[in-house]
Amino acid sequence: MAKQRRSILVVDDDAEMRALLLDVLRNEGYDVVEAKDGTEAVLALRARAFDLILMDKNMPGPSGLDLLPGFRRVCPDSQVILMTAFGDVPSYIEAVEKGAAEYLFKPFRMEELRAAIAKALHIDAQSRP
Amino acid sequence: MRGQWLRAIGNRLRHNLTTRLIILLVLALMVITGINDYTRLVHEREQLVAQTQKDERIFAETLALAVRYNLRRGRTTEELEGLLEEIVARPGLAAVVIYNPDAGVVARTLASGTEAPTPDDLVRRSLTQREAVSAMADSPSGRILRYVQPFRWPGGRTAAIEVQQTLREMENQFRRAVRTTIISRLLVLGLFVLSIVVLTRWSIARPIRALVAAARAVGHGDLGQRIAVPRQDEIGELAAEFNRMAENLQTANAELVRQAEERLRLEQEVQQTQKLATVGMLAAEVAHEIGTPLNVISGRAEVLDRVVPRDHPDRRNLDVILSQAERIKGIIRSLLDYTRPRRPTLRPEPILPIIGRVASLLMERSQRRGVRLHLEMPIGLPSVMADPEHLQQVFLNLVLNALDATEKGGAVRITAGPDPELPSEGRGSILRGKADTATLAVHVIDEGKGLSAEELNHAFEPFFSTKGRGQGTGLGLPIAEEIVRAHRGEIEMLSIQGRGTEVIVRIPVADGEPLAPQPAKEEVSKDGR
Numbered sequence: 001m002a003k004q005r006r007s008i009l010v011v012d013d014d015a016e017m018r019a020l021l022l023d024v025l026r027n028e029g030y031d032v033v034e035a036k037d038g039t040e041a042v043l044a045l046r047a048r049a050f051d052l053i054l055m056d057k058n059m060p061g062p063s064g065l066d067l068l069p070g071f072r073r074v075c076p077d078s079q080v081i082l083m084t085a086f087g088d089v090p091s092y093i094e095a096v097e098k099g100a101a102e103y104l105f106k107p108f109r110m111e112e113l114r115a116a117i118a119k120a121l122h123i124d125a126q127s128r129p
Numbered sequence: 130m131r132g133q134w135l136r137a138i139g140n141r142l143r144h145n146l147t148t149r150l151i152i153l154l155v156l157a158l159m160v161i162t163g164i165n166d167y168t169r170l171v172h173e174r175e176q177l178v179a180q181t182q183k184d185e186r187i188f189a190e191t192l193a194l195a196v197r198y199n200l201r202r203g204r205t206t207e208e209l210e211g212l213l214e215e216i217v218a219r220p221g222l223a224a225v226v227i228y229n230p231d232a233g234v235v236a237r238t239l240a241s242g243t244e245a246p247t248p249d250d251l252v253r254r255s256l257t258q259r260e261a262v263s264a265m266a267d268s269p270s271g272r273i274l275r276y277v278q279p280f281r282w283p284g285g286r287t288a289a290i291e292v293q294q295t296l297r298e299m300e301n302q303f304r305r306a307v308r309t310t311i312i313s314r315l316l317v318l319g320l321f322v323l324s325i326v327v328l329t330r331w332s333i334a335r336p337i338r339a340l341v342a343a344a345r346a347v348g349h350g351d352l353g354q355r356i357a358v359p360r361q362d363e364i365g366e367l368a369a370e371f372n373r374m375a376e377n378l379q380t381a382n383a384e385l386v387r388q389a390e391e392r393l394r395l396e397q398e399v400q401q402t403q404k405l406a407t408v409g410m411l412a413a414e415v416a417h418e419i420g421t422p423l424n425v426i427s428g429r430a431e432v433l434d435r436v437v438p439r440d441h442p443d444r445r446n447l448d449v450i451l452s453q454a455e456r457i458k459g460i461i462r463s464l465l466d467y468t469r470p471r472r473p474t475l476r477p478e479p480i481l482p483i484i485g486r487v488a489s490l491l492m493e494r495s496q497r498r499g500v501r502l503h504l505e506m507p508i509g510l511p512s513v514m515a516d517p518e519h520l521q522q523v524f525l526n527l528v529l530n531a532l533d534a535t536e537k538g539g540a541v542r543i544t545a546g547p548d549p550e551l552p553s554e555g556r557g558s559i560l561r562g563k564a565d566t567a568t569l570a571v572h573v574i575d576e577g578k579g580l581s582a583e584e585l586n587h588a589f590e591p592f593f594s595t596k597g598r599g600q601g602t603g604l605g606l607p608i609a610e611e612i613v614r615a616h617r618g619e620i621e622m623l624s625i626q627g628r629g630t631e632v633i634v635r636i637p638v639a640d641g642e643p644l645a646p647q648p649a650k651e652e653v654s655k656d657g658r
Contacts, residue, residue: 020429084417088417
């Protein structure tokens with residue numbers, strides 16, 4: 001694939017959702033790592049850097065919105081895409097304010113996911129020297 | 130039949146002021162003129178009697194002179210009787226008798242049907258005392274006036290002449306006078322009554338009846354009722370006043386109706402938004418729970434969609450899965466679109482009318498519950514960036530909670546100010562949302578039991594309620610929080626167990642309004658952590 005093994009961290013408490021995202025993204029050629037909650041995500045981020053973090057908003061423990069500012073601080077190079085239930089407009093506003101690159105309302109189509117990732121990484125690629 | 134008639138008159142007397150007045154007036158008039166007529170008639174009668182007496186005296190004196198003259202000329206008693214016969218033709222004269230000094234009858238003449246008088250005490254008294262005496266006497270033919278006139282008998286002794294005059298003529302005259310008086314009086318009274326009746330009917334009863342009819346119509350709710358006022362007198366004034374009153378009533382009533390309609394509209398609106406918000410909350414909850422599994426289904430189907438060839442025998446199954454997942458998505462989306470409160474349109478708004486509307490909406494409820502509702506908002510508060518309808522929903526939910534939490538006799542206060550009213554000692558708190566601009570803080574303070582730290586932690590979770598089962602939806606606070614967040618404000622709940630709960634809503638003030646000083650801003654963010 002043309003993409004040079006970009007890395008993505010998928011953070012979602014739902015195992016099936018994680019499995020789907022892993023299958024789809026790996027099939028796209030990404031280097032994908034999964035985490036089932038905030039703690040695992042922090043551990044994964046400590047081990048290595050990711051180009052993109054795809055994170056669910058609603059999780060037991062700290063929510064995606066709670067984790068977002070910390071992630072932006074610790075790894076400012078990682079783009080963040082937040083996922084939440086359809087129609088959660090206030091969360092959307094908060095997420096954008098906290099520095100999320102993209103936002104996906106569940107259920108979303110896989111094309112939407114691909115487009116959002118491409119957009120987030122493309123912007124990132126352009127901003128880099 | 131007659132009983133009915135009498136009862137009808139009785140009713141008329143009881144209920145008809147005019148009739149009663151007329152009867153009273155006529156009775157009074159009758160008594161006054163009756164007394165007047167009576168005294169006048171009595172006086173007239175006395176005068177008649179006096180006149181008769183005077184006539185009789187003159188007649189008797191003249192007669193006495195004539196008899197004396199005749200006796201001196203030596204006339205016999207037969208001749209005297211002849212003289213008397215001529216005299217007795219005088220109308221009303223009953224008898225003339227001449228007594229000698231020994232009270233013996235010398236001559237006499239009687240009108241027909243008159244009893245012959247006999248010398249009695251009256252005659253003897255006149256003879257002995259030598260003076261004229263008079264007296265009334267009753268006789269079978271009516272009352273008689275007697276007059277005894279002494280005169281010198283030839284030889285120097287005193288004789289007397291008695292004249293008896295019947296009072297019949299006078300009585301008749303008197304009776305005629307009485308009759309004409311009564312008749313003329315009745316005629317005058319009748320005319321008077323007639324004119325009074327006509328007059329009152331035209332000038333009082335009719336306009337009053339019109340007034341009564343109009344007042345009755347107004348009383349039955351026909352406030353458009355007016356009376357034509359063609360007069361300048363008191364009744365005209367009364368009618369004009371009545372018209373003014375009806376006019377005022379009409380405007381006041383229209384205002385009341387308008388207010389009631391406005392209230393109803395507002396209440397329905399609030400109920401509708403509350404209902405929609407509740408359903409919206411549920412739908413959001415459902416959408417949230419369904420979102421992930423649905424995403425997994427449609428995602429997996431999409432994965433298959435890329436690998437299963439168009440002409441594969443199971444292609445149809447996959448297409449159905451894909452389209453049905455889309456369908457579920459559409460259902461949820463339209464449900465949310467329908468029920469979710471639309472995004473607030475923020476604009477500078479004064480806070481006082483919003484709070485005022487909430488207070489007026491809940492005033493009746495608070496009175497019913499025996500809880501006082503105090504609105505203690507200072508004037509001159511800055512405007513806030515708000516959607517009035519949404520913000521109204523927030524305070525409606527908060528004040529409703531506060532009223533429900535407070536026991537009978539307690540009070541719920543709504544104030545504004547930067548600092549919490551509850552003392553910090555033993556106070557638990559929870560803050561939702563975060564404001565990063567200058568805000569205006571509105572406090573809703575109740576005197577309820579307060580919340581434990583555990584209850585406070587769950588207070589903003591959907592379907593959490595401290596009210597009795599079936600009393601609260603458990604959505605009031607989450608909805609309030611959502612609206613406050615959409616306003617980019619924050620909502621804080623403070624509580625001391627056994628003392629009460631205070632909810633502070635902080636809404637950003639409108640652009641151009643003076644920003645709060647820096648330290649206050651930091652304090653807000655400190656609370657937020």
